[in-house]
Amino acid sequence: MTRAVSLPVLDDASISDSPKEECGVVAIWNHPQAVHLGYLGLFALQHRGQEAAGLAASSNGKINSQRGQGLVSDVLTPDRLQLLDNYYNKDESSHPDTPPHKRGVIGHTRYSTAGGSGLENIQPLVENMFDGPIAIAHNGNLINANAWKHELSKRGQIFHTSSDTEVMVHLLAHPDQRNSHDPTAAMLQNLQGAFSLVILYKDRIEAARDPWGFRPLVLGELPDGSPAIASETVALDVMGATIIREIEPGEIVTLSDEGLTSRRFASPQAPLARCVFEHVYFANPASTVFGQNVLISRERFGAQLAIESPVDADFVMPMPDSGRSAANGYANQSGIPYREGIVPNRYVGRTFIKPTQEQRAAAVRLKLNVVSEIVKDKRVIIVDDSIVRGTTTREKMKQIREAGASEIHVRISCPPIISPCFFGVDFATPDQLIAHNKSVEEIRDYLGVDSLEFLSHEGMLDVMHDQESGYCTACFTGKYPIDPERPLACQVSAAY
Amino acid sequence: MTRAVSLPVLDDASISDSPKEECGVVAIWNHPQAVHLGYLGLFALQHRGQEAAGLAASSNGKINSQRGQGLVSDVLTPDRLQLLDNYYNKDESSHPDTPPHKRGVIGHTRYSTAGGSGLENIQPLVENMFDGPIAIAHNGNLINANAWKHELSKRGQIFHTSSDTEVMVHLLAHPDQRNSHDPTAAMLQNLQGAFSLVILYKDRIEAARDPWGFRPLVLGELPDGSPAIASETVALDVMGATIIREIEPGEIVTLSDEGLTSRRFASPQAPLARCVFEHVYFANPASTVFGQNVLISRERFGAQLAIESPVDADFVMPMPDSGRSAANGYANQSGIPYREGIVPNRYVGRTFIKPTQEQRAAAVRLKLNVVSEIVKDKRVIIVDDSIVRGTTTREKMKQIREAGASEIHVRISCPPIISPCFFGVDFATPDQLIAHNKSVEEIRDYLGVDSLEFLSHEGMLDVMHDQESGYCTACFTGKYPIDPERPLACQVSAAY
Amino acid sequence: MTRAVSLPVLDDASISDSPKEECGVVAIWNHPQAVHLGYLGLFALQHRGQEAAGLAASSNGKINSQRGQGLVSDVLTPDRLQLLDNYYNKDESSHPDTPPHKRGVIGHTRYSTAGGSGLENIQPLVENMFDGPIAIAHNGNLINANAWKHELSKRGQIFHTSSDTEVMVHLLAHPDQRNSHDPTAAMLQNLQGAFSLVILYKDRIEAARDPWGFRPLVLGELPDGSPAIASETVALDVMGATIIREIEPGEIVTLSDEGLTSRRFASPQAPLARCVFEHVYFANPASTVFGQNVLISRERFGAQLAIESPVDADFVMPMPDSGRSAANGYANQSGIPYREGIVPNRYVGRTFIKPTQEQRAAAVRLKLNVVSEIVKDKRVIIVDDSIVRGTTTREKMKQIREAGASEIHVRISCPPIISPCFFGVDFATPDQLIAHNKSVEEIRDYLGVDSLEFLSHEGMLDVMHDQESGYCTACFTGKYPIDPERPLACQVSAAY
């Protein structure tokens, strides 16, 4: 007897056509429970990065941290949280000679976009400079990081990580910069690309957002008046904070015992380049991002799609969990009943065995069960949020066909993705992007479905209530707001 | 500065009003990939028990196993699977004196219902008896296990586990039983309660189901003709097997190199006592249980609820993920739009910190985000599958109210749960069951909602296409198919 | 370039010609620090078994334990000791209905002689019988264990371990035995072989030694008057106990709140069969075993060897650490200077890589460095305690020769080992014993040394101050005090 059965195995990434997420950050100043609130905030941002997590606390002029690879709850165990909390809440200022106890916490959850997955890359980065410790947590990608690394290495600086973020530390450590009247601003002026970041100093937190506004960053207030910062509003919600406003593109907000202050290190770029993909895929549906609730955006993408690409069918069915809101919008707009007939296995994220290409079918079967009692002899509209590589979608369509569907109409709630992102989204390489290589008709044929339609670029921007000019839609158009091939020369800035 | 903020923490159980699940079993005879297929089967049954898992393989007259605490993918790592596979596929029968290589695999995923969570309780139990090794995997609860333990201990037998299942092993080990013409049947005739089980012998697998038919157990056929058994059809689907039929109440099916054979150890009880809660909550929606697809049952429970308890509202909203199918049914039946406005955090299952009662609100907030942009000033119908303790549901309702809903109408797709289960479901104790202590109106008041309705007992059974007599509905009625207070006396059976 | 250099690797066992040790036991009744004293006692008995360790504590009518694989300090970590101590010292007898708080501790350190190295074999074995829990810790080997296992399995008993010790539990659990007036004695009368053991009941400890007296077992008194038992006097010394006397062959001593009592379950066998190898190799040199200090025995073995087998040489050199005492005795008796020229690596015990035969030389070189500045052009007498396989000794001799010794005279402080042990010592199999297969002259030739002499049988017994008849010297003579081929038939004893 031979081993004829292919071994069906999988992991989450391999059966997903979705891009990989990047990072989330949180910051809290002076709240007695800041360590635990930071944990909650990171937990709520877990969808922005599952590879590593960490919290850093400033207290009595020093900085300590707990960091590691894995999910927030794996890394920040009760014991480790307690250790950090003890450190944070120990007040040495009662000694007559010491200043008042200043304290703050920042946190980071990471999916590596630039920089490998090594331990040394786990954020917040904590470094000791000549005049004291700092910690940095950063969401986004710089396009001139490599140029700076080359330049600084040539000057004798030693880099320990492969992350963009370490460049910022080296720039901050330079004596001219340190001695300038605003070191944070001077450092940020040397950066090009996407960055929403928080820097923990011994006496304050500085939060900043790049002039293009690529990634979100919001400010809130805890019930006791302490300020808090997070990548998304859901994190502030979970901490029990009230949302105040977004950090603006080009703005630095300082959190300290003197309260909140704001200044600009650059003018906002006009037009802005806010990432539309945060609404399409990244951000938590419960978050309000760039002033608009994400779940409602997705319902409206679906409704718009129903207007643009109607089709007669027995019911609308979402690809769980990603297509659910858009499918709702499509169904309610079209009047076609909404039913779910694909059952996801909630444990698949924890599977580990790598599939070969042949095993993909088995892998998909393990992740999703199509209920044939629902789809048999039915005309179904399948709604999903995006298609990146297409391989997994194809397997899913095959399953639905095998379960007996008579017609399959696929509707995707964003335009075809044709170009890579250089600002924090880890899509596949261009040649792996199915829409980079194939027309919509070719993709339909590849998927083996009866019709396939994508949301139009205009339709998408209509939903965003905005002009194209305010959003980065480079992944759909190939038109980048900053030319990734031409980073700024690394010149020492005036202040530098 | 005092620590005024309560620390919001949680675990999955603590914020769920759902009962705990029990166990799932799989078995495969003589397939070369049986170890990996067993792994896939268990993976698909993960929802039936997340506490421990294991596989046992019979090969060359011996039995080996891999077992441990945790999820299937944590316990059955690639290394351990490979070790077991090597063992299973090593054929020593080429030696001239040895018989043909007979081999099979059984597996188990466990949530402890009886028996603590100790390592020794992890199944399959593997034991060496005088005439060889056996392994057992069992889903269900016996009501006469303690009586047998007392009796057998008095005779000098030593018990190493606190599980019901070990009783079966001791009964099987007794010389009279072993020497009877049908030891498995003789043993099963001594048991009372719920049991769907598989026994791995060196030369065969025997699968049996109690005469009342409490728990499901299905037979399938792999593409190469090898037989397979599982608790639910989804497990057979994932293995790539074709469903043949259910194991019948009172039946023993033997899988061996001689093919399949069937016999009865008892007549089916009339009326049967199939667990209706498998359809309400337990089973995977993609499974066909007791002859009917579970997802469709749940849609129909929702539709029936819309007929029984209509209400005017802006939209129907499911409690994710448990209420989604019933909410679909309710919406499509009533014509009221379906929208989702509660966003679950997919990572909460991994959280570990135990909440105090006061922290429950924060815990619920971490698990679920209500999107106020959706519910504000709206009349919403919330559909869920069941209410056990009610504490979590209350917090969820409070969140929805705080998000601005103008009216909240709760619809539950089963009747009130008033009595504990002795046949494999770990509800709370009676005084923890909210419907044991309160009327529907009192529960509505406790939840702080505008209306609350449960599906009627008749409505539920109508959906099941059956007479009440064919299902155990004791948790809703208090009428038990076997009196748990009066187990059979432990007499040695005729064959014993 | 080829990989010409053999990879030199090793483990401790592989470069040792020594037999493997068996087990050590301790017991303490009612001392408030019994858990920590038990830990210290086990620590002092670590040389008797490095594979696993455990402590069991009886308290309030129940028994709890901490056990695991590894060294005493690896298994019994501070956390685990504290847990067990909390359990042991928690007094529930203040409740009006409960009896006075009775409590005791037993411990075991193990090298497996019979029974594999599985977790289930780790002692103390803890079992629940019909009338309560017991724990057993046992040093020695039974020769009728397999016969009893066969018999009891046939009766339907289920064995979970492969150790001899479980037989005792099954015999104790039998109702007739339990109901006899002295269950411990009735059980022990069914055993044949070597056993020094302690049994922990809820209200007492019983310590017993087989009628042949194979293995040591001593009784002591702690400063507060609490009684303590251990395999060797060093363990009692470390606990701070005063040595009282040996447990006698055939005696049971009971430790309870009523004080010490003694009774016999059998007459001592005449002649006794005390293991002479405890003095040659096993026991800690600081212990007094069978009434005589072990280090002094070893010095005298060396002195006797100097009388029997003198040789002219530049100095006497011990094989560290095993030959040091005998080399001292030899040097002081002969007047030849004592020098150490072989330096042991104290970390080798932790090495793990298995050597192939060719790598043995490199392995030995890593374990021992011969100082050529000492041995070059010198006639050296090398003294060691025993030779089992000879392979390692050969490599060591080669090293000494390569370091430049002009003559090598080997003196071994016991007779040639020609037969296996069935009473607790894990020598190699007979054909691996070099003296089973070769004459002394052949061994000398194999070792490549100038002369080789063993201590005579008479000389050894002279040192023991005793007749041959009082010691088991079967490994040197092949004459066994009980025929291992003819165990007693398994008949139910009178009381049974």
Added chain:
Amino acid sequence: MTRAVSLPVLDDASISDSPKEECGVVAIWNHPQAVHLGYLGLFALQHRGQEAAGLAASSNGKINSQRGQGLVSDVLTPDRLQLLDNYYNKDESSHPDTPPHKRGVIGHTRYSTAGGSGLENIQPLVENMFDGPIAIAHNGNLINANAWKHELSKRGQIFHTSSDTEVMVHLLAHPDQRNSHDPTAAMLQNLQGAFSLVILYKDRIEAARDPWGFRPLVLGELPDGSPAIASETVALDVMGATIIREIEPGEIVTLSDEGLTSRRFASPQAPLARCVFEHVYFANPASTVFGQNVLISRERFGAQLAIESPVDADFVMPMPDSGRSAANGYANQSGIPYREGIVPNRYVGRTFIKPTQEQRAAAVRLKLNVVSEIVKDKRVIIVDDSIVRGTTTREKMKQIREAGASEIHVRISCPPIISPCFFGVDFATPDQLIAHNKSVEEIRDYLGVDSLEFLSHEGMLDVMHDQESGYCTACFTGKYPIDPERPLACQVSAAY
């Protein structure tokens, strides 16, 4: 009943009066088995540092490493060695454009003397500089490290470790240095203190020793002609290498595919400051250090002590294991018999519980058993290598007295230690050094012994066959070869 018994617990350090050891290094160029040979070398140097270990391999222009906390065998598991070996032996030079495959390995075993015990301090340090990777392994302490750290931080350099060694990396990374004709020499000229080190470049290894010659460093040749470097000759012995010579003070030796070359970066200091304590305590007795075998030095220290401080007694007894060689020398010189009566527990090194001062007696009892049958009513001479704090020695003496010795005469084979070391030995602080605070008579009184004598400074140097001027004896005299209070100013060197 109260808890009257103190809990006797201990760790190795706490019951030792010995100083802590520092570090050992190894290096091998181009041998195919260099990774495994490096492992063996480190294993043989384990006595020089038990806190952390690591190997770094250069191959194909890159450097990879395996490092961690713990013993060599804990850190460098077979899996990790294999990974590093695969990396080291993978030859990418067959590609037409790549240069010949150059490869080498360096290793380090560490006890932290300066720099905490953090993971980032584990050596070899591996860093990427502008023109490629380097790794450094260093034995010794710099006295101007902190001055350089201050200076370099001020210039904007970021330090990640607290070790002296990182200073070297930053100096090497500076462009002027890198661009000098001999960067290694230019860097070394900036250092002051003790350093024996090996630097792994992509195309060579450079080994250097400070101009004072504080720490040993030896060069050897493997059977295939490959060069090897190690801190001590035992490491070369274990690798199977032939000893060639010491690296000279002020010398740099380069190992590359072009063979060995030597040059000086500084003139040797006259007088040299070779550490005499390597002979007294540190080095492995089997090593030849500074041209003389260590074990023979120790025998001679003992013999010299017998000449200087004779006493009538029944026997000479070593403090195991440290005093054995000197006790041998004393006994053979004096003609008084040598006997061992103190039995060490070989497992104590693995104990972990920290003793309080009161528990020290129990701790010592667990570590050492004095055999009263040997010492009772005897006049004993106890020989040990050194006394640092004296607390442990006092407990040992008390034990010997309690075991019945009628007279105790203590002889120490080095002079009293009165001053701390700044060149790599971690003694206690000055006020913890018993001889810093007490006269010899006061120490004798403190120890409670009948006589106490130390080896004279002259006697020690006589044994070393040398003038005082060639050795650093600052710990005995307080006269430091370099003033630790006055490090060189941090000026950029000519080449810098």
